Amino acid sequence: MKMLINVPETVVPDALRGIAAAHPELNVDVATRVVVRREAPVEGKVGLVSGGGSGHEPLHAGFVGRGMLDAACPGEVFTSPVPDQMTRAAAAVDSGAGVLFIIKNYTGDVLNFEMAAELAEDEGVQVATVVVNDDVAVTDSLYTAGRRGTGGTLFVEKLAGAAAEEGAPLDRVAMIARQVNERCRSFGVALSACTTPAKGSPTFDLPPGELELGIGIHGEPGRERRAMMTSHEIADVAVEALVEDLRPDGPVLALVNGMGATPLLELYGFNAEVHRALGERGVPVVRTLVGNYVTSLDMAGCSVTICEADEDLLRLWDAPVRTPALRWGC
Incomplete structure (x- = not known):
C-alpha cells in the first residue's frame, strides 16, 4: 500500500508536528501527545477533554478550540491514549471549574x-465523565462491552462544548453531554477495508462486489455482509436501524460522515437519500453536517448519525465554534 508517511513508528508525532504548523491557535506538545487550545485554561470555564486512538481524524484534535474541546489526547493508531496524557490535559485546561472527560465506549x-x-x-x-455509546449496529464488539462510540461523539463534544463556553457549571455540562448521548444513534457501512500504517495491508477481507453493514470505526465486524447496494438502498437500511432504535418524536440533527476515502460527491448524493429516508419515516431534519469527521483511516464507506434536538440543543448546535475541523458563527 502507498502512504504519505516516513515510517510507521512516527506517523502520530509527524502528524502532530503538522497540526502545530497549520494551527498556531493550538498548543501541540508532540512529546507528551497533548493538544490544547492556546488560551486554556479559560477563567471560570469547564474544561472539555477527549481523545482516543489516532486514525479517526479530524476526531479529536481537529475539534479543539472555542465552543468545543479544550484538549485532546491522541493515542497510537487505533490504540487508546495513556492516563498520563489525560491527566496532563486535565491540568492544562482546569480553571477551577472542573473538567469533563468525553470517552468513546x-x-x-x-x-x-x-x-x-x-x-x-x-x-x-x-x-x-460521560461515555459515548451511540452505535446501534452491534453490542459487545471486538473492542467494547456494550455499544461502540462513533459519530455521536461529535454531537456530544459540540453541544457540551457550547454549554461550557456559555459558562455552565460542570454538573450541567455533564448532564447535557449525557442527554445528547442518549438522543444520538449511529450506523456505519464499509465499502472497503482500512489499512493501518503498521500492517501496510487491509485489516480485514471485504471481497469486490460486497459491503459490510454496521461496521465499526476500527474495522470491527458489522451486522452482515451483502452484495453491493445502491445509495438509495443503503440509506434505507441505515435510517431504518436508527429510527427503529431511537424512535424520535421530533426534529433531528443529522451527520452524514465519510469514513476517510469516500469523496464528497458520493457523500452529498448519499445525504439526499438519507433525507429522503428520514422524511418518508416522518422525521424532520433541522440541521445537517456532511463530510469526513469521524474516520477510519482510508476506509471507503460512511456512517449516519441522528440526534434528537429540542430548542435548547438546537441553540447550542448553532452557537459559535472555531476549531480546525468545525467552525461557524465566529
Missing part, C-alpha cells in the same frame, strides 16, 4: 480515562 479508552480521572482528582481537579 472502547475498553481501553474507558479504563484509561477512568484511571486518569482518579489521578486528576488526587491532584485537586474535579472531574466528571
Whole structure:
C-alpha cells in the first residue's frame, strides 16, 4: 500500500508536528501527545477533554478550540491514549471549574480515562465523565462491552462544548453531554477495508462486489455482509436501524460522515437519500453536517448519525465554534 508517511513508528508525532504548523491557535506538545487550545485554561470555564486512538481524524484534535474541546489526547493508531496524557490535559485546561472527560465506549479508552480521572482528582481537579455509546449496529464488539462510540461523539463534544463556553457549571455540562448521548444513534457501512500504517495491508477481507453493514470505526465486524447496494438502498437500511432504535418524536440533527476515502460527491448524493429516508419515516431534519469527521483511516464507506434536538440543543448546535475541523458563527 502507498502512504504519505516516513515510517510507521512516527506517523502520530509527524502528524502532530503538522497540526502545530497549520494551527498556531493550538498548543501541540508532540512529546507528551497533548493538544490544547492556546488560551486554556479559560477563567471560570469547564474544561472539555477527549481523545482516543489516532486514525479517526479530524476526531479529536481537529475539534479543539472555542465552543468545543479544550484538549485532546491522541493515542497510537487505533490504540487508546495513556492516563498520563489525560491527566496532563486535565491540568492544562482546569480553571477551577472542573473538567469533563468525553470517552468513546472502547475498553481501553474507558479504563484509561477512568484511571486518569482518579489521578486528576488526587491532584485537586474535579472531574466528571460521560461515555459515548451511540452505535446501534452491534453490542459487545471486538473492542467494547456494550455499544461502540462513533459519530455521536461529535454531537456530544459540540453541544457540551457550547454549554461550557456559555459558562455552565460542570454538573450541567455533564448532564447535557449525557442527554445528547442518549438522543444520538449511529450506523456505519464499509465499502472497503482500512489499512493501518503498521500492517501496510487491509485489516480485514471485504471481497469486490460486497459491503459490510454496521461496521465499526476500527474495522470491527458489522451486522452482515451483502452484495453491493445502491445509495438509495443503503440509506434505507441505515435510517431504518436508527429510527427503529431511537424512535424520535421530533426534529433531528443529522451527520452524514465519510469514513476517510469516500469523496464528497458520493457523500452529498448519499445525504439526499438519507433525507429522503428520514422524511418518508416522518422525521424532520433541522440541521445537517456532511463530510469526513469521524474516520477510519482510508476506509471507503460512511456512517449516519441522528440526534434528537429540542430548542435548547438546537441553540447550542448553532452557537459559535472555531476549531480546525468545525467552525461557524465566529
